[in-house]
Amino acid sequence: MSEVLAADGLTKRFGALLASDGVSIDVRAGEIHAVIGPNGAGKSTLIAQISGALAPDAGTVRLNGADVTRWSVARRAKAGLARTFQVSALALEATAEENVMLGALGRDGGLRHRTARNAALRDAARAALDRVGLAARGTPASDLSHGQRRQLEVAVALAQRPRLFLMDEPMAGLGAEGTRRLTPLLDGLRAEAPILLVEHDMDAVFALADRITVLVAGRAIATGTPSAIRADADVRAAYLGDG
Amino acid sequence: MRLPEGWVTAAALALLPAVALWAWAADEPFTITLATRAAILALAAVGLNVALGIGGLVSLGHAVFFGIGGYAMGILAFHAQTYAPLEIGPLTIAGTRSMPLIWLVATAASALVAWLIGLLSLRTSGIYFIMITLAFGQMAFYFAISWTAYGGEDGLSIYVRNGFPGLNTLVPIQFFALCCAVLLLAVALQWRLRASGFGLALDAARQAPARVEAAGLSPRRLKLAAFVLSGALTGLAGALFADLNRFVSPSMFSWQLSGELIVLIVLGGTGRLAGPVIGAALFVALEHWLGGLTEFWLVWLGAILLGIVLFARGGVVGLLTGRAGPHV
Secondary structure, three states, rough: OOOEEEEEEEEEEEEOOEEEEEEEEEEOOEEEEEEOOOOOOOOOHHHHHHHHOOOOEEEEEOOOOOOOOOOOOOHHHHEEEEOOOOOOOOOOOHHHHHHHHHHHHHHOOOOOOEHOOOOOHHHHHHHHHHHHHHOOOOOOOHHHHHHHHHHHHHHHHOOOOOOEEEEOOOOOHHHHHHHHHHHHHHHHHHHOEEEEEEOOOOHHHHHHOOOEEEEEEEEEEEEEEHHHHHHHHHHHHHHOOHH | OOOOHHHHHHHHHHHHHHHHHHHHHHHHHHHHHHHHHHHHHHHHHHHHHHHHHHHOOOOOHHHHHHHHHHHHHHHHHHHHHHHEEEEEEOEEOOOOOOOHHHHHHHHHHHHHHHHHHHHOOOOHHHHHHHHHHHHHHHHHHHHHHHHHHHHHHHHHEEOOOOEOOEOOOHHHHHHHHHHHHHHHHHHHHHHHHHHEHHHHHHHHHHOOHHHHHHOOOHHHHHHHHHHHHHHHHHHHHHHHHHHHHOOOOOOHHOOOHHHHHHHHHHHOOOOOOOOOHHHHHHHHHHHHHHHHOOOOHHHHHHHHHHHHHOOOOOOHHHHHHOOOOOOO
């Protein structure tokens, strides 16, 4: 099985706090690999090390076989890593379409050309917006609802035509209805590129994930299929609430 | 009001030529000089607008570039008027009275310095960026004051305005036309920049740098490129300003001038195409009319600025178009 992402032994210490304690995780082609864990388990620290925002104290990150551990965020993005943010990071004054064009710009260049005349850019943006089902192309992102902004986050990442999605709580704040709408979208996205999904919504995780890794206090205590995780005694003790 | 922004821009761009032509017909050379002053300040503000209005870089040191442009003109013309070549190490360079050459030196020197300042100051943001750019401005100011070879505190007088092929630059309306043409080109450049992928990315880098980075672009490099272009335009304005007054002095490097450029942009409309032009025209008009009525005209300018900041964040362009514009 080909591994698109392979993080090995990631360790990150903040003073006395060991936020990542030798975490290894891999994502294979075509799968959704979810990461769950209680608050403070080190999920955000893990995401930051994989995206390049934080350098690990020890361990390596490989993307499609290349060692990207020392690469910048932008360079990893160019190599095919597209992320969505837990708190939407969008250009609020720009339209939905302009936000998505930004994703395609990073991939294809075109900084010199007029965006209005750049048909390839426009088509890529529209295709991504159609795919996530966001019709409000010309609406400033500031006028979009929270749910629409979550869709837009995914569209920007999609326009990067990535080799791997890194999704940081895409369902955050969506509520049951919004989650129900976003779930089939993410389900279909694994055909474009595998997803490393950090998510709190357990229904969504168990519906979507091919494999789940459970983080507790900076350590990956278990990795397996949803049914194996559900049955795992350690996980039940540490996290799922059955004592 | 809800006028289309294109109309507002067109009207703003037509305003200065209209005033100058009227003054020319009515034989009022001083008014032509005022219009020229407004056009040059507008050019400097267009430069700052690229960095501040689109990139969100609140530079309180743009007088550095204005001054470099001014001194580029002053030094080259000084060596031409004294017939003493300029010696930099082993290089011997003759002075020049040719505006195109002076402009080339002014923009290149400003761009280079902007690149150096940008490399250092773009590691910071917010108040620290403001303070670092201010510090560079003060360094340049005190350097100019102590640079006795070129007049030190007293500045440098240039006796004859430099020449431009095919024009008699001493005729006010001709010099105005030249400055206005440069301004129009700069506004066109700003428009083209904003409409490009670079403009889109720079605008996003101001609002959501993490998103730009995650899309594979470096916000810092985008901002550095904008800062260099911005410095070059403001430097070009400095060269023209020196030629307007036929005088250069350290006051071109003063932080008050950096502040004035920000005031122009805020008055006209931050980040808007016509903002710097309207702001500069308004500023020069107020300086002239209010300044003629009272010594304390800056108090009234302050009151107007306060009104704009509190009640019309988009400046004059924002009032006319009914859209607030970018939030810096």
